[in-house]
Amino acid sequence: MIAGLQKTLKAQNATKFIFLVCGLGISSWAPMVPYAKERLGLNDANLGLLLLLLGGGAIAMMPISGILSHRYGSRVVILGAALLMALVLPLLMLTNTPVQMGIALFIFGAAVGAVDVAMNTQGVQVENLAEKPIMSSLHGLFSVGGLLGSLGLGFLMRLGLAPETAAITIAILLIIIVSLNYKFLLDNPTEKAAIQRFSAVDATQKKVSWFTGSILFLGLMCFAVFLSEGAMLDWSALFLKESRGITEEFSGIGYAAFSIAMAFMRLTGDKLVSKFDGKTVVVTGSLVAGLGILLAVATPWIGTTILGFVLLGLGAANIVPVFISEGGKLKGIPATVAIPVITTIGYAGQLAGPAILGFIAYSFSLPIAFGFTAILLFIVSISYGLRKSK
Known part of the structure; x- marks a missing residue:
């Protein structure tokens, strides 16, 4: 019993480092963008197409990652994919042609x-254990x-x-962190046993349904939340510059305030879920997030606009983690099936969302486009609140 708890605790700490690695790896690309644009002589349109390939690669691989995790265990996939991410990262600073950069x-x-x-x-299996x-x-x-x-x-x-x-220094750091924590992650037999126990499913079964009502519902809810996050990433700076007169x-x-608020709330979110429950966190959080967007776009003052972005970060922070947790507990559906679908649909919202908002902004205005994201968050609040617990 004690040995099992110690193993779970070690797996929990190791999984935290893997999440840190993923965030560190993807965000390290952001400061590289100006260098890549200048080095390759790209215009904004060409750069946009290259950035689309980044998201396209992620969406293409997410379902495959689920299949591999279902067969070999998520630990093996984490090791292979994280090492590949680290090895490719320096190449983003070394490519000499747009084609090489795209690949x-x-x-x-x-x-x-x-x-x-x-x-x-x-993560969901460690949480279950x-x-x-x-x-x-x-x-x-x-x-x-x-x-x-x-x-x-x-x-x-x-x-x-x-x-x-x-x-290269960052890539080496990523490799070191992953290598030190790999052995503490749950191995394939332990993971399959957890899936069988908490999802009431035979983890060795080969035929499973990828698109059930529960999975699609959670995926669409993630789509809406990720869309609001994508709106902040791609449109908040432009909104502040054009609508609030903030210098370039x-x-x-605005995005910095949103990010700090989200990080803080996520680090304290487990206590909220324990004290209340997942449904309360989602319903209240999406309501607060939607109201934050409305505050940001409906008031003319810079202070209230920033406050609105902070409320969006606080409210939205723990919604997706709750959805992922629920995806790992769906009866009769292994987490290795549910989570890839949920994350793929959700990530599509972050990728396609800015384009959707751009179309709305072009047809109407940027404040109306932001208002659209608020409506989506209110729909999440109402839909999840009315949904019966599974």
Whole structure:
């Protein structure tokens, strides 16, 4: 009994580091973008197409990652995909042609997508075995990794390292972290036993349904939430510049406030889920997030706009972790089937969402486009509140 608890605790800590690695790896690309654009002589349109390949690689690999995790265990997929992500990361600073960059970005995105699915699959089984909520803190470590990665490359270059050397340094760090924690992750037999116990399914069965009502519902709810996050990433700076008159160099303050609020709430979210329940967190959180967006777009003051973005981060922070946790407990459906579908649909919202909002903004206005995301969050609140617990 004690040995089992110690094994679960070690797996929990190891999984936290994997979430940190994923956030650190993907966010390290962000400061590379200006260098890539200048080095390859890209215009905004060409750069946009290359960035689309990054998301396309992730979405293409997510279902495959689920299949591999179902067969070989998520631990093996995490190791292989994380090492691939680390090895490709420096290549993003070394490619000499747009074609080479496109290939590298697609592979990098595929590796990130595979890690994302596998680490969430591992996380829900560790959470089930621990018999307490941990998913919010896991995603909190991903957010922390995102903040560190977005600053880390620039910090290393300020120390005097060349951009390529800085990227290699981060890649080595990722490899070290993954290598040190791999052995503590749940192995395939333990994971299959957990799936069988908590999902009431034979984990060795080969024929499973990928698209059931419960999976699609959670996936669509994730789509709406990820769309709102994508709106902040791609449109908040432009909104502050054009609608609130903030200068370009400070236009990123809205996303920074949103990110810090989200990271803080995720790191404390497990206590909220334990004190209340997942449904309360989702219903209340999506309501707060939607109201935050409305506050940001309906008031003309910079202070209330930033406050609205903070409320969005606080409210939305723990919604997706609750959805992932529920996906790992659906009766008769292995987590290795449910989670890839949920995350793929959700990630599609983050990828396609900015384009949808761009069309709305072009046809009407950017504030109306943001208002559309608020409506989606209210739909999440109502739909999940009315849904019967599974």
